[in-house]
Amino acid sequence: xxSFHSQNHIxxxxxxxxxxxxxxxxxxxxLLLNQIKNNQIKTSQIFFMGDMFDFLSYEIKYFxxxxxxxxxxxNNIAKTKEIxxxxxxxxxxxxxxxxxxxxxxxxxxxxxxxxxxxNVYISHGDIYTPFTYNIFTKILRNRYFLKILNIFDIxxxxxxxFEKRLMSKSICHDFEYFDSFAEKRINEYSIYENDLIIxxxxxQGKKYKNYINIPSLACGNKYIQIINRKFExxxx
Numbered sequence: 001x002x003s004f005h006s007q008n009h010i011x012x013x014x015x016x017x018x019x020x021x022x023x024x025x026x027x028x029x030x031l032l033l034n035q036i037k038n039n040q041i042k043t044s045q046i047f048f049m050g051d052m053f054d055f056l057s058y059e060i061k062y063f064x065x066x067x068x069x070x071x072x073x074x075n076n077i078a079k080t081k082e083i084x085x086x087x088x089x090x091x092x093x094x095x096x097x098x099x100x101x102x103x104x105x106x107x108x109x110x111x112x113x114x115x116x117x118x119n120v121y122i123s124h125g126d127i128y129t130p131f132t133y134n135i136f137t138k139i140l141r142n143r144y145f146l147k148i149l150n151i152f153d154i155x156x157x158x159x160x161x162f163e164k165r166l167m168s169k170s171i172c173h174d175f176e177y178f179d180s181f182a183e184k185r186i187n188e189y190s191i192y193e194n195d196l197i198i199x200x201x202x203x204q205g206k207k208y209k210n211y212i213n214i215p216s217l218a219c220g221n222k223y224i225q226i227i228n229r230k231f232e233x234x235x236x
Contacts, residue, residue, distance in 0.1 A: 050088025
C-alpha cells in the first residue's frame with residue numbers, strides 16, 4: 001500500500017537522482033555526491049529515486065563491501081542534508097546500511113509529498129506491475145532468501161557472476177512512444193489534474209503533462225533540481 005506522510009514537503013532546492021547503477025565502471029554517483037559534499041552543488045534535500053547501485057542489499061555481504069565507500073559517503077552527507085531513498089529493483093533491504101536517512105521500501109511506494117500546493121506522488125517506478133513480477137520481486141526481497149543465498153555464495157562466486165552480468169548489461173534506451181507511456185502511468189496513478197508524478201526506473205529523463213521521469217544518471221550524467229519552482233535538468 002502507498003504511504004502518506006502529511007508532514008513531507010519537497011524543498012525549493014531539492015535534488016532528484018535516479019538510476020546511477022553505480023559500479024567500478026560507472027562512477028557518476030560518486031562524482032555527484034562529492035560535489036554535493038563539498039557544496040559545489042548546493043541543496044538541503046536529496047531524493048534517491050532507486051537503482052543507485054548496480055546491486056545492493058544488506059544481506060549480500062560482497063556487494064556491501066564493494067560499495068562501502070559510497071555507503072559511507074551518503075551517510076556522511078546525511079549529517080547535514082535530508083536524504084530520502086526510494087528502494088529500487090537493484091537496491092533493497094538497505095535500511096540497516098543507512099543512518100538518519102528515510103528509506104522507503106517498494107511496499108511503501110508510491111510515497112506522497114507536498115510541493116507548491118500540489119500532491120506529489122513519488123516512486124522508483126516498478127509499481128503497477130504484473131502479478132508474476134510482484135511475486136518474483138517479493139521473493140527476491142525476502143531476507144531469509146537473501147541470507148540463504150549469501151551462505152551459498154562461497155568465495156563470492158555467485159555475487160561476482162552477477163556483478164559481471166550487470167556491468168555488461170545495456171541500460172540506456174529511449175521509449176519511442178513516451179507520451180502514450182506517460183499517459184498510461186498517469187491513468188494508473190489516478191491523480192488529480194494539478195498533482196504531479198515523479199518516477200525513475202525507466203531511464204527517460206522526459207516530462208509529459210504532470211508526469212516527470214527523472215533521467216538516469218548513468219545515461220548522460222543528468223539529474224534534476226528544483227530551481228525557481230521549476231524541475232530543471234542539470235548535468236554534472
